[in-house]
Amino acid sequence: MQMKTEELTIDCGRPETESSSHTDCHKVIMPVRDALDVISGKWKLPIIIAVSRGHKRFRDIERSIPKITSKVLSKELKDLETHKLVKRTVYDTQPVTVEYTLTPYAATLDSVIIALQKWGIQHRKKILGK
Template structure:
């Protein structure tokens, strides 16, 4: 509270803002979730296709992360009634809105890489 008196222009962060950031981190946290989403941004994919796009992810970890993303409503699992059965993963409507965040992250990452390499 002392900081607020010392710096009158400092605004108090609303609780809802912090909760929203925590919700986002709970859904997207971890090493693999954003790469999985990035892979699915370019269309539906089978498990093996996703695994091939993401270097060093194990099948067990991919399966776990896909289940988490499905549980959080970001990814949907689509089962086609064919022989053999075809299972595809796709972004939900909510998952597709994350692409704006990823695009911003890519833009920042490219800019940051350029600044740090040029130094």
């Protein structure tokens, strides 16, 4: 049905060829699940967006994301750090200053975020009357 030719195609041709279709399917499903394992959940992308937007300090990030709590933010920042998407830097000031920044690797998520943002915008338009 739908066939979009960008660099990677959602290989949906040959719908009725039974033999190798499952394996083909896995080639799309598996990477998507790998990606979802890292970035799914309610907060990870919002945090990445906030940090990319220039919010570096803990309280600053907290204020920039509606409804997030410090407990959740703390935990999610640790997760993002272990996934090498966020870097935590402690400056030896009085009192200590902590800054969160995105790693260069996090920039590779740009296309994902942009795709989701675009889809979210049009989806909201669609469901709340056009």
